[in-house]
Amino acid sequence: MNIFSICTLCGGLAFFLFGMHVMSQSLEKIAGGKLESTLKKMTSNPFKSLALGAGITIAVQSSSAMTVMLVGLVNSGIMQLEQTVGVIMGSNVGTTLTAWLLSTAGIKSDNILISMLKPENFAPIVALIGIIMIMMSKKKKRQDIGTIMVGFAVLMYGMELMKNAVSPLAEMEGFSKLLVAFKNPLLSVLFGAVFTGVIQSSAASVGILQALSLTGTISYRMAIPIIMGQNIGTCVTALLSSIGVNKNANRVTVVHMLFNIIGTVVCLAAFYGLNAVVHFSFVDKSIGAVEIAAVHSIFNIVTTLILLPFSSQLVKLAKKLIPDSKEAEESVLLDKRLIATPPLAVSQCREKTVEMAQGAKEALHEALRAIFDYSDKAVVKVEEKEQLLDEMEDQLSTFLLELSAVSLTDEDSRTVTELLHTISDFERISDHAINMIEIAQEMERNSRSFSDSAKADFSTLFAALTEISGITIKAFTDNDTDIAVNVEPLEEVIDDLTQTIRDKHIARLRKGECSPELGVYLSDLLINCERVSDHCSNIAVSIIQIAKSSMRSHVYLNELKAQRSEQFIGTYNSYREKYRLSA
Template sequence: MDIFSLFTLCGGLAFFLYGMTTMSKSLEKMAGGKLERLLKRMTSNPIKSLLLGAGITIAIQSSSAMTVMLVGLVNSGVMEISQTIGVIMGSNIGTTMTAWILSLTGIESKNVFVNMLKPENFSPLLALAGVLLIMGSKKQRRRDVGRVLVGFSILMYGMELMKGSVSPLADLPEFSQILTAFQNPLLGVLVGAVITGVIQSSSASVGILQALALTGSITYGMAIPIIMGQNIGTCVTTFISAIGVNRNARRVSVIHVAFNIIGTAVGLVVFFGGNLIFHFTFMDEATGAVGIAFCHTVFNVVTTALLLPFSRQLERLARRLVSDETKAEEFAFLDPLLLRTPSVAISECTAMTNRMGALARENLLLAIRQLSDFSDTRENQIVENEDKLDIYEDRLGSYLVQVSQHGVSMDDIRTVSRLLHAIGDFERIGDHALNLQDSARELHERGLTFSGPAAAELQVLISALEDILEAALDCFTAADAAAAQSIEPLEETIDRLVEEIRSRHIARLQTGACTIQLGFILNDLLGNFERVSDHCSNIAVSVIEEKSGDVSRHAYLHELTAADGFSSTLRSDLGKYRLPEEAE
């Protein structure tokens, strides 16, 4: 054992951590918004939460990423604290899967097929397959699969380097003397917690312990306290993620820490107390990689079984340790923590953009109502909503730009593009609602009313405008490209209605049936109505662009207007929104 063995150990750890990070990030990207949608379906059923937490952690191979995600979702108001408890416990069980995979390195057999189960034997093939997928595939998903394979191979290579670097320790008497200190279980817990806290990966610290166990120098009595301490050390990542978040999110980290500390304390008392009474014969036996994985799993399963019935008590403890605060602001869920899982962040941005669209629609309908039934209270509501829409656009736009810089998939890039287009259109619809409100106030203050024919024509146009707004918002919320194709014919119908109403208004001016003052107001209304329908068209096209990949907006509109389906839909809409016959 020399200084170069230490260098190799450090290099192996570096490869291990890099491989774990690469694999975890690629798995998260492949999962997309499914993780967030699954978590949102959580109920108060603790068993369902437990299974889901274990399943997601196994899928993304990172309990730390799982817990950080929970902190971000609670900080956003998407999840309640009670929903996270089962998920946290499940993630502790799910993370033990990595130890079982690493334990395969200890397989010894002359059989070719059995030897192929050893990761060091099959991981080079996975690395080759991964590189071929990354370099040769045009599809993002296949490249992500390739990165998962390469990440796993790097992880296993790091494990082999660590195993090789520590193998000479078995022959060093000084190493044996150091290990005697670990007969003290409290020291074992402390060492496990510190090492895991420093490298911020329980999987990596368990891997180091498994590599040391392959020297034959680690007994069960030494390993079990270290494993308990590793569970405490992994809470460091959660603590770091809880900096700068609201109190509810900090309570998630408190629950995570409390769960592991209580489990370790009970485990130490019961296990080592039982050893004093029953003198477990296996305590001084050397353990291997499989034994480490087994102890890791048993400890987490038993701790979960013990504390799951006390979920409410854990929540009360967290609330007592972290006192109440005022309600979080409406936009708090644009949490920087969610940038660590870009697909989840994009899913939250989608939900927020849908809320923005609903607010824009509400504001426009309020402004339209002002034209026939003016109210100062309604005016204040319109102005307040417009301020909110401006905040939505500013914060969403900035956040989406940040998300797009965090290695998102092509599907997510197209979603970000759709959202960026839409928030601008929603904000402009809010501006037009404010313009309509100004026109309504002018009519109210001057005591002006439109003539009977003009009012009837405006009602037809308003009906078409409300329908296109509803249809555009529905297709955007559902990301339904088929429904979006019905928007453009209706937008063309509104353009023709506006043109016809202007023409009729000019005729009425010439006969003196309408005043120039009302004409200016009517022209403003028509202009705003027409622009709102244009924005609805933009929203629909952004949905089609997302679902169709690289389709050109202008090419799509050109092809659509030349299609027979467009003409038939247009004729149908023109028949539905027919203006009243002009008086002779």
């Protein structure tokens, strides 16, 4: 083995890691919102969590990525530590699929159909089909499938390069002497862990071991502890990602490490204990790529079967190793580690924006009730909601801007655009709620109240404002354009109501039935009501325009008001009749 073989080995590893990265990213895009809906199915049932962990890991082709995802979800408070244990175990089982795919490199047969299973034979065909799909298809989803195929072909080509690069090792006397050291199981475990930790990919380290096994110089005695060490080494990625997170998120990494370390100790003790008694005949025989994949699977499945009944004990042990601190930890709205999985990050951003929408609606309704039924408790509630929404708006806008810079599917990109346009409107609704309750507070302090006529008018206006906020939030939550189209006609009715109330107040002033000071309160209140309905209109227009893949809001509104369709006029008349002021 010369310098060129080493360069080929490095190049093969580079191709392998690049192919894995490309394939993983495209698989995440294809999975899209399914990742979110799948994670929502997490329950206390450990078997469901196990199956979901395996399924998601197969989808994203990386147990490390799965664990990093869990760290981010726990750090954001979206998932509890207890929910992650089964997922982590399932993730370790799911990652064994890669080893089985790589084991096809060792297939030897004169049969054409069987020979086509070898990477060197089928990878070029897969790559060609993938390139054709990328170049010829206009649909993003098909292009992503093509990218997955190209990534898979590159990965397999990298495996083939590594196999060819290490083949001369079988004839090197120095290499044979080096392998003697790996007859020490503890050294083998350490080597597997360190090597996997350095390249941060258990799939790649298993692939290299499978390539070495094709030289016929790797025995079961050497391979088994190395494979177990590789499982420990894959925790390094999660360990690095847990820097700077809260203690509960750190415990996710601890659970992952405990799973692999305990599994390694138990399985090694069982294997060498039985070997001392039974004397397995295969121990010193050479191991093949398929057998390595089998050992990898058996280790993870057996460890899962042993530790699954003790999930709660793993959580308790993790909490003992990382005890709670006396100081309260700062809460995180959305952990930036989630950006590594864009579809999941987009779904979580939408979830948080829906929380903002509900908070804005609750603050508004509380403020409207306080106008005629004032209480200090209501003031505190609205102020707390408004402060929370301010913080959420700041964090969400920063997170969304960072998220918009990464590669997103067309659908996710539209969602991010919609959220960036709507979060400020939700926050502003809560600001107007604060303004309204401050007016109520000042009127209470000065012992002022509106006339019965003004109260009746405001009751009608507030009912319309309650409805427009309700249908706007429902349209946004359900992403329903059919509901959203009803917002603009109601917004025009609210504009008409505010103008009529203003005109009636001026008439009362002329008759001396109302004081100028109350006129200031009335005017400020009407302005805030108008602004709330305007923000509802902005949100509804965003929902409709994003659905049409357009953001020309002013053009849409101008066309809507100019055309005055039958549906618009009918809805407008219906709302005008519903919210008619008394004479």
